[in-house]
Amino acid sequence: MLVSRRLRSPTTNYHRGDLVECLPFGQACKCNAHYFNQLIALVKNCHAYLPFLTLTTLFSVTNATKFKAALDQHFHVPLSANSSHLLYANVEVQIKRLQEISRQLSVVTTIKSKFLACTQRHNPMTSDSQAIIVLGNLQLLLDCVQSKRVSLEAEWWNFLDHYPGKSEDMLRLLMDETRNRSDQLWDPIPHITFHDFSTLGVGRWLNDEIINYFVQKWCMQARTTLGLSTFFACRFLFEENSCVTAKSGVLTAQEGARVLRSCRKTERELGLSPSRWDSVFIPIHEHSSHWYSAFIDFRYKRIEIYDSLRETCVNNRQKPVPLRKNTNLMLVLMWLVEVLGHMRGDTICLSNNPQTDWVFDPHSKVHFQPNAFDCGVHTLWHLQHVLEFRRVRVGKECRVDRLIFTDNMAGKRLRLAQELLRDSER
Numbered sequence: 001m002l003v004s005r006r007l008r009s010p011t012t013n014y015h016r017g018d019l020v021e022c023l024p025f026g027q028a029c030k031c032n033a034h035y036f037n038q039l040i041a042l043v044k045n046c047h048a049y050l051p052f053l054t055l056t057t058l059f060s061v062t063n064a065t066k067f068k069a070a071l072d073q074h075f076h077v078p079l080s081a082n083s084s085h086l087l088y089a090n091v092e093v094q095i096k097r098l099q100e101i102s103r104q105l106s107v108v109t110t111i112k113s114k115f116l117a118c119t120q121r122h123n124p125m126t127s128d129s130q131a132i133i134v135l136g137n138l139q140l141l142l143d144c145v146q147s148k149r150v151s152l153e154a155e156w157w158n159f160l161d162h163y164p165g166k167s168e169d170m171l172r173l174l175m176d177e178t179r180n181r182s183d184q185l186w187d188p189i190p191h192i193t194f195h196d197f198s199t200l201g202v203g204r205w206l207n208d209e210i211i212n213y214f215v216q217k218w219c220m221q222a223r224t225t226l227g228l229s230t231f232f233a234c235r236f237l238f239e240e241n242s243c244v245t246a247k248s249g250v251l252t253a254q255e256g257a258r259v260l261r262s263c264r265k266t267e268r269e270l271g272l273s274p275s276r277w278d279s280v281f282i283p284i285h286e287h288s289s290h291w292y293s294a295f296i297d298f299r300y301k302r303i304e305i306y307d308s309l310r311e312t313c314v315n316n317r318q319k320p321v322p323l324r325k326n327t328n329l330m331l332v333l334m335w336l337v338e339v340l341g342h343m344r345g346d347t348i349c350l351s352n353n354p355q356t357d358w359v360f361d362p363h364s365k366v367h368f369q370p371n372a373f374d375c376g377v378h379t380l381w382h383l384q385h386v387l388e389f390r391r392v393r394v395g396k397e398c399r400v401d402r403l404i405f406t407d408n409m410a411g412k413r414l415r416l417a418q419e420l421l422r423d424s425e426r
Contacts, residue, residue, distance in 0.1 A: 025127040035115040049101050058134040067144040079159040088170045091156050098149040105142040157402050160411030167410040168202045175201045189424050200417045206376025211283050214380050220270045222387045225279045233284045237332050243286045246328040256339045274344045281383055291379040295386050301358040303333050308378035310368040317363050326362035366392050367405035377409040
Protein backbone atom coordinates (compact mmCIF):
# COMPACT_ATOMS: atom_id res chain seq x y z
CA MET A 1 0.00 0.00 0.00
CA LEU A 2 1.28 3.46 -0.86
CA VAL A 3 0.72 6.25 1.69
CA SER A 4 1.29 9.81 0.46
CA ARG A 5 1.98 12.92 2.48
CA ARG A 6 3.53 16.26 1.56
CA LEU A 7 6.97 16.79 3.09
CA ARG A 8 9.18 19.83 2.98
CA SER A 9 12.17 19.10 0.80
CA PRO A 10 15.56 19.80 2.29
CA THR A 11 17.07 20.57 -1.13
CA THR A 12 16.02 22.24 -4.35
CA ASN A 13 16.79 19.16 -6.46
CA TYR A 14 13.45 17.45 -5.79
CA HIS A 15 10.46 18.12 -8.03
CA ARG A 16 8.64 21.03 -6.42
CA GLY A 17 10.04 19.88 -3.07
CA ASP A 18 7.50 16.99 -2.97
CA LEU A 19 8.23 13.65 -1.39
CA VAL A 20 5.84 10.79 -0.73
CA GLU A 21 5.93 7.92 1.71
CA CYS A 22 5.99 4.64 -0.22
CA LEU A 23 5.62 1.75 2.17
CA PRO A 24 7.56 -0.47 2.46
CA PHE A 25 10.16 1.46 0.41
CA GLY A 26 10.15 4.58 2.57
CA GLN A 27 10.40 8.14 1.25
CA ALA A 28 10.43 8.58 -2.51
CA CYS A 29 10.29 11.40 -5.00
CA LYS A 30 6.75 12.18 -6.09
CA CYS A 31 7.67 11.85 -9.78
CA ASN A 32 8.22 8.12 -9.20
CA ALA A 33 5.09 7.55 -7.10
CA HIS A 34 3.11 6.08 -9.99
CA TYR A 35 5.79 3.48 -10.69
CA PHE A 36 6.06 2.52 -7.03
CA ASN A 37 2.29 1.99 -7.07
CA GLN A 38 2.57 -0.19 -10.17
CA LEU A 39 5.37 -2.20 -8.61
CA ILE A 40 3.46 -2.79 -5.38
CA ALA A 41 0.31 -3.83 -7.28
CA LEU A 42 2.28 -6.13 -9.58
CA VAL A 43 3.87 -8.03 -6.71
CA LYS A 44 0.51 -8.29 -4.96
CA ASN A 45 -1.14 -9.73 -8.09
CA CYS A 46 1.67 -12.23 -8.65
CA HIS A 47 1.53 -13.28 -4.99
CA ALA A 48 -1.89 -14.82 -5.72
CA TYR A 49 -0.11 -17.34 -8.00
CA LEU A 50 3.25 -17.42 -6.19
CA PRO A 51 2.74 -17.42 -2.40
CA PHE A 52 6.51 -17.18 -1.81
CA LEU A 53 6.66 -13.81 -3.58
CA THR A 54 6.58 -10.66 -1.45
CA LEU A 55 8.22 -7.25 -1.65
CA THR A 56 10.31 -8.08 1.40
CA THR A 57 11.79 -11.15 -0.26
CA LEU A 58 12.59 -9.07 -3.35
CA PHE A 59 14.54 -6.35 -1.51
CA SER A 60 17.80 -8.28 -1.63
CA VAL A 61 19.52 -9.45 -4.78
CA THR A 62 18.63 -13.10 -5.40
CA ASN A 63 19.58 -15.70 -8.00
CA ALA A 64 17.78 -17.93 -10.46
CA THR A 65 18.39 -21.08 -8.40
CA LYS A 66 16.10 -19.88 -5.60
CA PHE A 67 13.33 -18.93 -8.00
CA LYS A 68 13.62 -22.21 -9.90
CA ALA A 69 13.40 -24.26 -6.71
CA ALA A 70 10.31 -22.36 -5.59
CA LEU A 71 8.66 -22.74 -9.01
CA ASP A 72 9.42 -26.47 -9.08
CA GLN A 73 7.68 -26.81 -5.75
CA HIS A 74 4.55 -24.95 -6.82
CA PHE A 75 4.30 -26.21 -10.43
CA HIS A 76 4.70 -29.93 -10.60
CA VAL A 77 2.38 -32.60 -12.00
CA PRO A 78 3.35 -36.27 -11.47
CA LEU A 79 3.23 -37.88 -14.92
CA SER A 80 2.79 -41.63 -15.04
CA ALA A 81 0.69 -44.30 -16.71
CA ASN A 82 -1.34 -44.47 -13.50
CA SER A 83 -2.22 -40.77 -13.49
CA SER A 84 -5.90 -39.95 -13.00
CA HIS A 85 -8.30 -38.87 -15.73
CA LEU A 86 -7.87 -35.31 -14.41
CA LEU A 87 -4.25 -35.19 -15.60
CA TYR A 88 -5.01 -33.13 -18.70
CA ALA A 89 -6.98 -30.56 -16.68
CA ASN A 90 -4.25 -30.33 -14.03
CA VAL A 91 -1.50 -29.76 -16.58
CA GLU A 92 -3.58 -27.21 -18.45
CA VAL A 93 -4.31 -25.25 -15.25
CA GLN A 94 -0.65 -25.07 -14.34
CA ILE A 95 0.47 -24.02 -17.83
CA LYS A 96 -2.20 -21.31 -17.94
CA ARG A 97 -1.12 -20.01 -14.53
CA LEU A 98 2.48 -19.78 -15.72
CA GLN A 99 1.31 -17.97 -18.86
CA GLU A 100 -0.69 -15.52 -16.75
CA ILE A 101 2.28 -14.82 -14.47
CA SER A 102 4.44 -14.22 -17.56
CA ARG A 103 1.82 -11.86 -18.94
CA GLN A 104 1.74 -9.84 -15.73
CA LEU A 105 5.53 -9.74 -15.34
CA SER A 106 6.00 -8.71 -18.98
CA VAL A 107 5.44 -5.06 -17.96
CA VAL A 108 8.54 -5.03 -15.74
CA THR A 109 10.92 -3.92 -18.51
CA THR A 110 8.69 -0.96 -19.38
CA ILE A 111 8.25 0.05 -15.72
CA LYS A 112 12.01 -0.15 -15.14
CA SER A 113 12.81 1.95 -18.20
CA LYS A 114 10.41 4.73 -17.19
CA PHE A 115 11.43 4.52 -13.53
CA LEU A 116 15.12 4.95 -14.39
CA ALA A 117 14.29 7.95 -16.57
CA CYS A 118 12.59 9.59 -13.59
CA THR A 119 15.50 8.92 -11.25
CA GLN A 120 17.72 11.00 -13.52
CA ARG A 121 15.71 14.11 -12.58
CA HIS A 122 16.27 14.05 -8.82
CA ASN A 123 18.95 13.22 -6.27
CA PRO A 124 19.54 9.51 -5.59
CA MET A 125 17.35 8.06 -2.86
CA THR A 126 17.47 4.81 -0.94
CA SER A 127 13.96 3.91 -2.15
CA ASP A 128 15.14 4.21 -5.76
CA SER A 129 17.92 1.69 -5.16
CA GLN A 130 15.50 -0.71 -3.48
CA ALA A 131 13.02 -0.42 -6.35
CA ILE A 132 15.74 -1.10 -8.92
CA ILE A 133 16.73 -4.27 -7.04
CA VAL A 134 13.08 -5.39 -6.94
CA LEU A 135 12.67 -4.70 -10.66
CA GLY A 136 15.82 -6.66 -11.46
CA ASN A 137 14.61 -9.61 -9.39
CA LEU A 138 11.23 -9.52 -11.13
CA GLN A 139 12.96 -9.63 -14.52
CA LEU A 140 14.91 -12.66 -13.33
CA LEU A 141 11.68 -14.23 -12.07
CA LEU A 142 10.06 -13.68 -15.49
CA ASP A 143 12.90 -15.58 -17.16
CA CYS A 144 12.50 -18.43 -14.67
CA VAL A 145 8.71 -18.56 -15.12
CA GLN A 146 9.03 -18.71 -18.90
CA SER A 147 11.68 -21.42 -18.59
CA LYS A 148 9.45 -23.39 -16.23
CA ARG A 149 6.52 -23.22 -18.64
CA VAL A 150 8.70 -24.47 -21.49
CA SER A 151 10.09 -27.36 -19.42
CA LEU A 152 6.64 -28.32 -18.11
CA GLU A 153 5.24 -28.40 -21.65
CA ALA A 154 8.22 -30.43 -22.85
CA GLU A 155 7.66 -32.99 -20.07
CA TRP A 156 3.96 -33.10 -20.96
CA TRP A 157 4.58 -33.61 -24.67
CA ASN A 158 7.15 -36.32 -23.95
CA PHE A 159 4.64 -38.08 -21.69
CA LEU A 160 1.95 -37.97 -24.39
CA ASP A 161 4.28 -39.61 -26.91
CA HIS A 162 5.44 -42.33 -24.51
CA TYR A 163 1.94 -43.23 -23.31
CA PRO A 164 -0.26 -43.14 -26.44
CA GLY A 165 -2.98 -45.20 -24.76
CA LYS A 166 -3.25 -42.59 -22.02
CA SER A 167 -3.25 -39.86 -24.68
CA GLU A 168 -6.15 -41.54 -26.46
CA ASP A 169 -8.15 -41.78 -23.21
CA MET A 170 -7.58 -38.09 -22.44
CA LEU A 171 -8.41 -37.10 -26.01
CA ARG A 172 -11.72 -38.99 -25.93
CA LEU A 173 -12.62 -37.36 -22.62
CA LEU A 174 -11.69 -33.92 -23.98
CA MET A 175 -13.89 -34.44 -27.04
CA ASP A 176 -16.84 -35.46 -24.83
CA GLU A 177 -16.38 -32.42 -22.59
CA THR A 178 -16.00 -30.00 -25.50
CA ARG A 179 -19.07 -31.39 -27.28
CA ASN A 180 -21.24 -30.15 -24.43
CA ARG A 181 -19.84 -26.62 -24.41
CA SER A 182 -21.53 -23.63 -26.04
CA ASP A 183 -21.03 -22.98 -29.74
CA GLN A 184 -19.79 -19.52 -28.72
CA LEU A 185 -16.57 -21.22 -27.66
CA TRP A 186 -15.47 -21.11 -31.29
CA ASP A 187 -16.38 -17.46 -31.97
CA PRO A 188 -12.76 -16.20 -31.59
CA ILE A 189 -11.58 -18.69 -34.25
CA PRO A 190 -12.99 -17.99 -37.73
CA HIS A 191 -14.27 -20.97 -39.72
CA ILE A 192 -13.79 -23.50 -36.88
CA THR A 193 -16.74 -25.38 -35.35
CA PHE A 194 -16.95 -28.36 -33.02
CA HIS A 195 -17.44 -30.56 -36.08
CA ASP A 196 -14.04 -29.42 -37.36
CA PHE A 197 -12.46 -29.73 -33.93
CA SER A 198 -13.79 -33.27 -33.53
CA THR A 199 -11.72 -34.45 -36.51
CA LEU A 200 -8.73 -34.24 -34.16
CA GLY A 201 -10.31 -37.11 -32.22
CA VAL A 202 -8.91 -40.64 -32.03
CA GLY A 203 -8.93 -42.40 -35.41
CA ARG A 204 -10.41 -39.43 -37.32
CA TRP A 205 -9.31 -37.82 -40.61
CA LEU A 206 -8.42 -34.16 -40.19
CA ASN A 207 -10.57 -31.91 -42.37
CA ASP A 208 -9.64 -28.90 -44.49
CA GLU A 209 -10.53 -26.32 -41.83
CA ILE A 210 -8.15 -27.83 -39.27
CA ILE A 211 -5.30 -28.11 -41.78
CA ASN A 212 -5.88 -24.55 -43.01
CA TYR A 213 -6.05 -23.14 -39.49
CA PHE A 214 -2.65 -24.45 -38.46
CA VAL A 215 -0.99 -23.76 -41.82
CA GLN A 216 -2.08 -20.13 -41.63
CA LYS A 217 -1.29 -19.68 -37.94
CA TRP A 218 2.15 -21.30 -37.95
CA CYS A 219 3.27 -19.67 -41.22
CA MET A 220 2.08 -16.29 -39.97
CA GLN A 221 4.19 -16.79 -36.85
CA ALA A 222 7.27 -18.06 -38.71
CA ARG A 223 7.11 -15.32 -41.40
CA THR A 224 9.45 -17.27 -43.69
CA THR A 225 7.04 -19.62 -45.47
CA LEU A 226 4.11 -18.90 -47.75
CA GLY A 227 1.61 -21.44 -46.46
CA LEU A 228 -1.06 -22.01 -49.10
CA SER A 229 -4.57 -23.25 -48.34
CA THR A 230 -5.83 -26.75 -49.01
CA PHE A 231 -7.84 -25.37 -51.93
CA PHE A 232 -4.80 -24.11 -53.84
CA ALA A 233 -3.66 -27.50 -55.11
CA CYS A 234 -7.02 -28.59 -56.51
CA ARG A 235 -7.50 -25.22 -58.25
CA PHE A 236 -4.07 -24.77 -59.78
CA LEU A 237 -2.02 -27.99 -59.70
CA PHE A 238 -4.52 -30.71 -60.63
CA GLU A 239 -7.06 -31.34 -63.36
CA GLU A 240 -9.92 -31.83 -60.89
CA ASN A 241 -10.88 -31.13 -57.28
CA SER A 242 -10.01 -34.68 -56.23
CA CYS A 243 -6.27 -33.90 -56.64
CA VAL A 244 -5.57 -37.18 -58.43
CA THR A 245 -4.33 -36.19 -61.90
CA ALA A 246 -1.76 -33.41 -62.07
CA LYS A 247 -2.07 -30.90 -64.87
CA SER A 248 -0.07 -31.60 -67.98
CA GLY A 249 0.89 -29.92 -71.21
CA VAL A 250 1.73 -26.25 -71.57
CA LEU A 251 0.44 -24.14 -68.69
CA THR A 252 -0.72 -20.76 -69.96
CA ALA A 253 0.18 -17.22 -68.93
CA GLN A 254 -3.45 -16.79 -67.89
CA GLU A 255 -3.10 -19.67 -65.42
CA GLY A 256 0.10 -18.09 -64.13
CA ALA A 257 -1.72 -14.79 -63.58
CA ARG A 258 -4.44 -16.58 -61.57
CA VAL A 259 -1.78 -18.24 -59.42
CA LEU A 260 -0.12 -14.90 -58.77
CA ARG A 261 -3.41 -13.30 -57.69
CA SER A 262 -4.12 -16.17 -55.33
CA CYS A 263 -0.62 -16.18 -53.82
CA ARG A 264 -0.56 -12.40 -53.40
CA LYS A 265 -3.85 -12.65 -51.51
CA THR A 266 -2.36 -15.31 -49.23
CA GLU A 267 0.74 -13.16 -48.81
CA ARG A 268 -1.42 -10.27 -47.57
CA GLU A 269 -3.42 -12.53 -45.24
CA LEU A 270 -0.22 -13.83 -43.66
CA GLY A 271 1.26 -10.35 -43.40
CA LEU A 272 4.29 -11.31 -45.50
CA SER A 273 6.27 -9.43 -48.10
CA PRO A 274 8.09 -11.00 -51.09
CA SER A 275 11.44 -10.07 -49.56
CA ARG A 276 10.68 -11.99 -46.34
CA TRP A 277 9.41 -15.43 -47.35
CA ASP A 278 11.69 -17.87 -49.14
CA SER A 279 9.71 -21.12 -49.11
CA VAL A 280 6.23 -22.44 -49.91
CA PHE A 281 4.18 -25.15 -48.22
CA ILE A 282 1.27 -26.75 -50.10
CA PRO A 283 -1.10 -29.23 -48.41
CA ILE A 284 -2.77 -31.64 -50.86
CA HIS A 285 -6.01 -33.53 -50.20
CA GLU A 286 -6.15 -36.56 -52.50
CA HIS A 287 -9.62 -38.02 -53.11
CA SER A 288 -10.74 -36.25 -49.90
CA SER A 289 -9.30 -39.24 -48.04
CA HIS A 290 -5.54 -38.74 -47.88
CA TRP A 291 -3.28 -35.79 -47.00
CA TYR A 292 0.23 -35.17 -48.26
CA SER A 293 2.22 -32.03 -49.08
CA ALA A 294 4.73 -30.29 -51.30
CA PHE A 295 7.51 -27.97 -50.16
CA ILE A 296 9.40 -25.45 -52.29
CA ASP A 297 12.62 -24.01 -50.87
CA PHE A 298 13.95 -21.02 -52.81
CA ARG A 299 16.97 -20.57 -50.52
CA TYR A 300 18.32 -24.11 -50.96
CA LYS A 301 16.73 -24.65 -54.38
CA ARG A 302 14.74 -27.78 -53.60
CA ILE A 303 11.28 -29.14 -54.35
CA GLU A 304 10.18 -32.06 -52.19
CA ILE A 305 6.91 -33.98 -51.89
CA TYR A 306 6.10 -35.58 -48.53
CA ASP A 307 3.71 -38.54 -48.35
CA SER A 308 3.46 -40.63 -45.17
CA LEU A 309 1.95 -43.67 -46.95
CA ARG A 310 4.67 -46.32 -47.05
CA GLU A 311 3.41 -47.97 -50.23
CA THR A 312 3.43 -44.71 -52.17
CA CYS A 313 6.94 -43.76 -51.14
CA VAL A 314 8.74 -47.10 -51.15
CA ASN A 315 7.15 -48.51 -54.31
CA ASN A 316 7.66 -45.34 -56.35
CA ARG A 317 11.24 -44.71 -55.32
CA GLN A 318 12.12 -48.01 -57.01
CA LYS A 319 10.52 -47.03 -60.33
CA PRO A 320 12.09 -45.11 -63.20
CA VAL A 321 11.43 -41.37 -62.76
CA PRO A 322 8.88 -41.10 -65.62
CA LEU A 323 6.74 -43.83 -64.01
CA ARG A 324 6.67 -42.45 -60.49
CA LYS A 325 3.31 -41.32 -59.12
CA ASN A 326 4.34 -37.73 -58.43
CA THR A 327 6.45 -37.08 -61.52
CA ASN A 328 3.76 -35.06 -63.30
CA LEU A 329 3.01 -33.14 -60.12
CA MET A 330 6.70 -32.31 -59.84
CA LEU A 331 6.61 -30.85 -63.37
CA VAL A 332 3.71 -28.60 -62.35
CA LEU A 333 5.60 -27.56 -59.22
CA MET A 334 8.59 -26.63 -61.37
CA TRP A 335 6.27 -24.35 -63.37
CA LEU A 336 4.97 -22.92 -60.08
CA VAL A 337 8.55 -22.14 -58.99
CA GLU A 338 9.03 -20.08 -62.14
CA VAL A 339 5.76 -18.19 -61.52
CA LEU A 340 6.49 -17.52 -57.84
CA GLY A 341 10.07 -16.62 -58.69
CA HIS A 342 8.64 -13.77 -60.78
CA MET A 343 6.53 -12.76 -57.78
CA ARG A 344 9.69 -12.68 -55.62
CA GLY A 345 11.65 -10.75 -58.21
CA ASP A 346 13.77 -13.77 -59.26
CA THR A 347 14.17 -15.12 -62.77
CA ILE A 348 14.10 -18.91 -62.55
CA CYS A 349 14.04 -21.28 -65.52
CA LEU A 350 13.49 -24.97 -64.79
CA SER A 351 11.69 -26.21 -67.91
CA ASN A 352 14.00 -27.85 -70.44
CA ASN A 353 16.98 -26.88 -68.32
CA PRO A 354 19.07 -29.98 -67.48
CA GLN A 355 21.86 -27.75 -66.12
CA THR A 356 19.75 -26.36 -63.28
CA ASP A 357 21.16 -26.60 -59.77
CA TRP A 358 17.70 -27.18 -58.29
CA VAL A 359 17.05 -30.58 -56.65
CA PHE A 360 13.77 -32.46 -57.05
CA ASP A 361 12.49 -35.34 -54.93
CA PRO A 362 8.95 -36.49 -55.79
CA HIS A 363 8.94 -39.09 -52.99
CA SER A 364 11.02 -37.64 -50.18
CA LYS A 365 11.93 -39.76 -47.17
CA VAL A 366 9.49 -39.34 -44.25
CA HIS A 367 8.20 -41.25 -41.23
CA PHE A 368 5.43 -43.61 -42.35
CA GLN A 369 2.00 -43.83 -40.78
CA PRO A 370 1.04 -47.37 -39.64
CA ASN A 371 -2.68 -46.71 -40.08
CA ALA A 372 -5.12 -45.18 -42.56
CA PHE A 373 -6.12 -42.04 -40.64
CA ASP A 374 -3.05 -40.15 -39.35
CA CYS A 375 -2.03 -38.61 -42.68
CA GLY A 376 -3.37 -35.16 -41.75
CA VAL A 377 -1.39 -35.08 -38.49
CA HIS A 378 1.73 -36.17 -40.39
CA THR A 379 1.16 -33.38 -42.90
CA LEU A 380 1.01 -30.79 -40.11
CA TRP A 381 4.17 -32.28 -38.61
CA HIS A 382 5.85 -32.02 -42.00
CA LEU A 383 5.04 -28.30 -41.83
CA GLN A 384 6.50 -28.10 -38.30
CA HIS A 385 9.70 -29.67 -39.62
CA VAL A 386 10.14 -27.43 -42.64
CA LEU A 387 9.54 -24.36 -40.47
CA GLU A 388 12.15 -25.58 -37.98
CA PHE A 389 14.67 -27.41 -40.20
CA ARG A 390 13.66 -26.45 -43.77
CA ARG A 391 13.10 -30.15 -44.49
CA VAL A 392 11.63 -33.25 -42.86
CA ARG A 393 14.03 -35.03 -40.51
CA VAL A 394 13.40 -38.69 -39.74
CA GLY A 395 14.49 -40.77 -36.76
CA LYS A 396 17.73 -39.68 -35.08
CA GLU A 397 18.10 -36.83 -37.56
CA CYS A 398 15.44 -35.00 -35.53
CA ARG A 399 17.01 -33.83 -32.29
CA VAL A 400 14.12 -31.67 -31.14
CA ASP A 401 11.99 -33.89 -28.90
CA ARG A 402 8.73 -32.00 -29.44
CA LEU A 403 8.97 -32.60 -33.21
CA ILE A 404 9.85 -36.31 -33.25
CA PHE A 405 7.42 -38.46 -35.24
CA THR A 406 5.76 -41.39 -33.47
CA ASP A 407 3.87 -44.39 -34.83
CA ASN A 408 0.85 -43.48 -32.72
CA MET A 409 0.14 -39.77 -33.19
CA ALA A 410 -2.55 -39.54 -30.49
CA GLY A 411 -0.25 -37.34 -28.39
CA LYS A 412 0.17 -34.94 -31.33
CA ARG A 413 -3.60 -34.87 -31.81
CA LEU A 414 -4.10 -33.93 -28.16
CA ARG A 415 -1.49 -31.17 -28.46
CA LEU A 416 -3.25 -29.76 -31.53
CA ALA A 417 -6.61 -29.89 -29.73
CA GLN A 418 -5.05 -28.20 -26.69
CA GLU A 419 -3.64 -25.42 -28.88
CA LEU A 420 -6.99 -24.83 -30.57
CA LEU A 421 -8.83 -24.63 -27.25
CA ARG A 422 -6.29 -22.15 -25.89
CA ASP A 423 -6.69 -19.99 -29.00
CA SER A 424 -10.48 -20.05 -28.55
CA GLU A 425 -10.12 -18.59 -25.05
CA ARG A 426 -8.06 -15.56 -26.03
